[in-house]
Amino acid sequence: MATRAKYSRIVLKLSGEALAGDAGFGIDPKIIQSIAKQIKEIVELGVEVAVVVGAGNIWRGKIGSEMGMDRATADYMGMLATVMNALALQDGLEKIGVETRVQTSIEMRQVAEPYIRRRAIRHLEKKRVVIFAAGTGNPYFSTDTTAALRAAEIEAEVILMAKNKVDGVYSADPRVDRNAVKYTQLSYLDVLNEGLGVMDSTASSLCMDNDIPLIVFSITEPGNIKRVVQGEEIGTIVRGK
Numbered sequence: 126m127a128t129r130a131k132y133s134r135i136v137l138k139l140s141g142e143a144l145a146g147d148a149g150f151g152i153d154p155k156i157i158q159s160i161a162k163q164i165k166e167i168v169e170l171g172v173e174v175a176v177v178v179g180a181g182n183i184w185r186g187k188i189g190s191e192m193g194m195d196r197a198t199a200d201y202m203g204m205l206a207t208v209m210n211a212l213a214l215q216d217g218l219e220k221i222g223v224e225t226r227v228q229t230s231i232e233m234r235q236v237a238e239p240y241i242r243r244r245a246i247r248h249l250e251k252k253r254v255v256i257f258a259a260g261t262g263n264p265y266f267s268t269d270t271t272a273a274l275r276a277a278e279i280e281a282e283v284i285l286m287a288k289n290k291v292d293g294v295y296s297a298d299p300r301v302d303r304n305a306v307k308y309t310q311l312s313y314l315d316v317l318n319e320g321l322g323v324m325d326s327t328a329s330s331l332c333m334d335n336d337i338p339l340i341v342f343s344i345t346e347p348g349n350i351k352r353v354v355q356g357e358e359i360g361t362i363v364r365g366k
């Protein structure tokens with residue numbers, strides 16, 4: 126097995142669900158510890174790590190709008206919820222000696238730095254983990270789109286999409302359909318045409334147009350982030366047209 130990293134700069138996309146553990150909601154401190162340890166392992170390999178956090182464990186704009194709320198307001202709530210997850214992850218990382226910075230797309234200077242691209246890159250060069258919070262700062266977008274956008278901006282080589290208990294992309298939901306088949310490789314057009322629930326279409330198009338590969342894998346097994354970074358093919362890789 127390779128001991129060196131295959132990538133020098135990555136974006137790790139953590140859905141809110143990945144932070145929730147078995148409860149399915151909220152933040153599980155044990156999960157935060159496990160993820161922080163896994164991130165530390167790749168920082169020690171010399172990989173520059175930017176993290177984009179979601180908020181499905183706390184709030185999704187869509188749910189609010191289905192309950193009759195104004196969609197944009199509900200989306201802003203979702204973006205604020207990502208900041209809570211970012212702070213929890215920052216705390217977990219700093220507790221084990223990993224230097225971090227949180228940058229938010231909605232300014233809240235008492236809590237974190239505002240998102241400034243050049244500054245984020247500088248932090249990465251100094252081997253600080255940069256956690257991007259508050260999504261893109263715009264309603265009607267997702268944190269998957271944020272991951273695609275930030276990856277393009279900071280010139281990351283790949284997006285690692287860490288899933289909770291799902292180890293890649295399947296033809297159907299493997300938790301529901303026993304005949305679901307796991308794909309090892311897909312193109313973005315496959316994802317878009319077949320409506321595979323990997324990421325939303327805005328995020329997929331952005332990745333496709335900017336040639337950013339995506340690796341979908343399970344974060345449930347400790348050490349998986351390192352495996353992916355070292356080039357082990359354990360999930361599904363999405364790239365190209």
Ligand code: UDP
Nearest residue numbers: 141179180181186200203260261266267268
């Ligand atoms: N959100 C948004 N704009 C963004 C990113 C996120 O409005 O650029 C809101 C949206 O309401 C979304 C919520 O924040 O439902 C949480 O993000 P997401 O659903 O992507 O989280 P994940 O599924 O990754 O946990």
